[in-house]
Amino acid sequence: MSSTKPPRVHAPRLAREQRVDEILLAARELFCEKGYETTAVAEIALKLGVVEGTIYKYFATKRELLLKVLEYWYEEMFGDYARDLAGQSSHRARLHLLIWRHLRSVRDFPRLCRLMFREVQSEHDYRGTLLHDLNRRYTQLLVDVIEAGVAGGEFRADLPAPLLRSLVYGGIEHHxxxxxxxxxxxxxxxxxxxxxxxxxxxxxxxxxxxxxTPVRGEGRKRGASA
Amino acid sequence: MSSTKPPRVHAPRLAREQRVDEILLAARELFCEKGYETTAVAEIALKLGVVEGTIYKYFATKRELLLKVLEYWYEEMFGDYARDLAGQSSHRARLHLLIWRHLRSVRDFPRLCRLMFREVQSEHDYRGTLLHDLNRRYTQLLVDVIEAGVAGGEFRADLPAPLLRSLVYGGIEHHxxxxxxxxxxxxxxxxxxxxxxxxxxxxxxxxxxxxxTPVRGEGRKRGASA
Amino acid sequence: MSSTKPPRVHAPRLAREQRVDEILLAARELFCEKGYETTAVAEIALKLGVVEGTIYKYFATKRELLLKVLEYWYEEMFGDYARDLAGQSSHRARLHLLIWRHLRSVRDFPRLCRLMFREVQSEHDYRGTLLHDLNRRYTQLLVDVIEAGVAGGEFRADLPAPLLRSLVYGGIEHHxxxxxxxxxxxxxxxxxxxxxxxxxxxxxxxxxxxxxTPVRGEGRKRGASA
Amino acid sequence: MSSTKPPRVHAPRLAREQRVDEILLAARELFCEKGYETTAVAEIALKLGVVEGTIYKYFATKRELLLKVLEYWYEEMFGDYARDLAGQSSHRARLHLLIWRHLRSVRDFPRLCRLMFREVQSEHDYRGTLLHDLNRRYTQLLVDVIEAGVAGGEFRADLPAPLLRSLVYGGIEHHxxxxxxxxxxxxxxxxxxxxxxxxxxxxxxxxxxxxxTPVRGEGRKRGASA
DNA sequence: CATGAATGAGTGTTCATTCAT
DNA sequence: AATGAATGAACACTCATTCAT
Incomplete structure (x- = not known):
């Protein structure tokens, strides 16, 4: 009969930064497990023993949360590339390193790759994002290596670097x-x-x-193009 | 006051096949215009001057409809590949033809590509689909060409054909x-x-x-890539 | 153990027009009882033994529903004004009739008045609405009577009719x-x-x-204005 | 990664009264700009460089804050009415003064009027409020003038003063x-x-x-009325 | 006295799908 | 074969308010 209003139980008070990290982590896990669309903000909150509103205190929108999760990841990926690359003895070795490290990222966080490609890059609001910038800087590393290799005479001149980049990253993605x-x-x-x-x-x-080299001559004729 | 009841005009009864084609066409257009998620079944119905229920008479679910739309497209794409490939004088030329034709598909139906990649291939129910099979047969064409080229001494031995396939199709996708x-x-x-x-x-x-053969003069220029 | 999916129980199938009327009626009642903001669409649905989605089949938005409720009411109010006004023997009598009928509306549907004033007229989307038009035609009746009275010599010339209209309707509202x-x-x-x-x-x-008439002379001097 | 924690700067401690005034001022401005419902308490706090909790130290609820804002305004409006009214030479002049001053208030603080009418007067908790009392004393001024005018023989006997008050204030509001x-x-x-x-x-x-005295030349022209 | 993290209830709206007629 | 009324579950986001520190 006596309707006792349940006492407000608060989740442990955390410093802003801690909470933010917690949320990013939980969101990352859930987005990876279930995908972005399929994950409800409420689930993320539940996982933290927190209430939805709390998450919105720190992230204005669900999508912003996704973006931040991925930014976080990119920053991890950059790691100590510069030093490692410098340590390689040839441009081919550098290229190999980039490929190998990217493959490692894919292996370690495959779902994040998927998120990146499926949910983010195909949306119109991607351009101009910090994430977009990070991505460009990341893939630019490969372009730089190619160009250095060309300059150093190790690679053929006039290579279409951006296409090469697509070949490598797209190929890895596909494979x-x-x-x-x-x-x-x-x-x-x-x-x-x-x-x-x-x-x-x-x-x-x-x-x-x-x-x-009969092949090469043929190639010029343009298969079915023109 | 209450809006006037529209006169009950039944849509003309069409042969089953005709209806199916109609629906597939309308669905394709809308999916291309607005994307899969963003297109409501009701809209497709509306476009046909038909009612939602009618569509469900022919397609069990919205997703099945999407799959069928893409199957249709794949069947178009196969066209007369066999004959055209046979007409090429070298394996390099055949490879070039495959690449060129794939690029043409991408250029002509970019949204269908996007659907394929974003909505279909990443879902768990893709495996074992007719669509999956079509896709494999499609990309298998390239594998076949590679292997024939190897056998014919035109390409290096022991090439990892599947990886090559990924390189080509993934690279194109990415680019x-x-x-x-x-x-x-x-x-x-x-x-x-x-x-x-x-x-x-x-x-x-x-x-x-x-x-x-230097890669023809395009150097730094970039196609539509980021 | 055996999880029986509860069978879908449908509300009785009604013709479009009937449903629309039902909804308008239920909405009117609830809006009047509890106000617009405080009434949840779910409540209206509940009252009809129907589901929220059903309401959205007929009304695109909650606000549209409100507008339609009020339009409905205005159309009732117009009734047979024209004939009744014609039956009056003087312009003063016509004015009296308008005032009396408006008071009657207020008495009979006070909450609708309140809705009209509080929720609708003060919003920016009001202008250009059918409702806005109905309202103008309604209050125009008074302006017409005034002007006819002026023309007939019964009322003073050069009356500011719109101000008068505000005086009457605003005064009634306030009172x-x-x-x-x-x-x-x-x-x-x-x-x-x-x-x-x-x-x-x-x-x-x-x-x-x-x-x-010392008063009148004074009046001109402008109290504290200038 | 996680956003940098803003340095914890405590807002300077102000004398209670000063804080209250500050809050009232900020609230008034925001309520006027954006309306009551649309203004979040957080915004008011933000504007002051203070935190939400602080506001609740001084005002129990958002609504109380609104009421106080309006009370403040009413107190301003009273100003030196008594003296000004006494300075008028006729009751008609006094009436004119009241009307003019009210119009001036409306002109200068239209949003406050709107708040008063939309958000306050129509709510059930209005009665018995200090604000209600202020409002009554304010409009009572007009009733007093009317009654004095009647007593002085300047106005007709047996005028329904409260109705007149509604006519004037309601008319102005409406117009x-x-x-x-x-x-x-x-x-x-x-x-x-x-x-x-x-x-x-x-x-x-x-x-x-x-x-x-014809009503001065404005004829059909309309103020800002619809 | 001030902070600011956390609550928690609330709500409009969308849509694939079902099924009685 | 077609209709179209109805379902029902889901979800992002808001905000006044509380209270431990």
């Missing part, structure tokens, strides 16, 4: 998709080798080992 | 993403050239140091 | 506010008399019964 | 509504003249048929 979706494994060492080799040497048999 | 998302254009002729060259000759300067 | 808010009664017969008299004869003692 | 809602201007001098004249002389042509 890891099954893994990212939870099927199969990812042998990053062997893949990194193969990729580097493909990109550097190409698939064609070179003249040194075989005389004829 | 066209901006275009697919409505930003920029897509010069498919030049891209096809560059891609074929990159894949065949690689980026490294060859020991033989022969002038080695 | 009925307590009643509208649920306090006290509303003797519409006596009020109509008094109002008509005040508006027609004014408060000043007329010369016919008293010689001096 | 200024567009202005209050941000549309059009308000010519208070001319309006005051017209209103006084209408109230005093009425609209009817008097039997004596004396030239009877």
């Amino acid at each position: 890891s998709w099954n893994y990212v979706c939870g099927r199969g494994a990812l042998d990053i060492d062997s893949l990194a080798e193969q990729l580097t080799s493909l990109v550097c040497e190409g698939i064609a048999v070179h003249q040194s080992s075989q005389p004829s | 066209s993403w901006n275009y697919v998302c409505g930003r920029g254009a897509l010069d498919i002729d030049s891209l096809a050239e560059q891609l074929t060259s990159l894949v065949c000759e690689g980026i490294a300067v060859h020991q033989s140091s022969q002038p080695s | 009925s506010w307590n009643y509208v808010c649920g306090r006290g009664a509303l003797d519409i017969d006596s009020l109509a008399e008094q109002l008509t008299s005040l508006v027609c004869e004014g408060i000043a003692v007329h010369q016919s019964s008293q010689p001096s | 200024s509504w567009n202005y209050v809602c941000g549309r059009g201007a308000l010519d208070i001098d001319s309006l005051a003249e017209q209103l006084t004249s209408l109230v005093c002389e009425g609209i009817a042509v008097h039997q004596s048929s004396q030239p009877s």
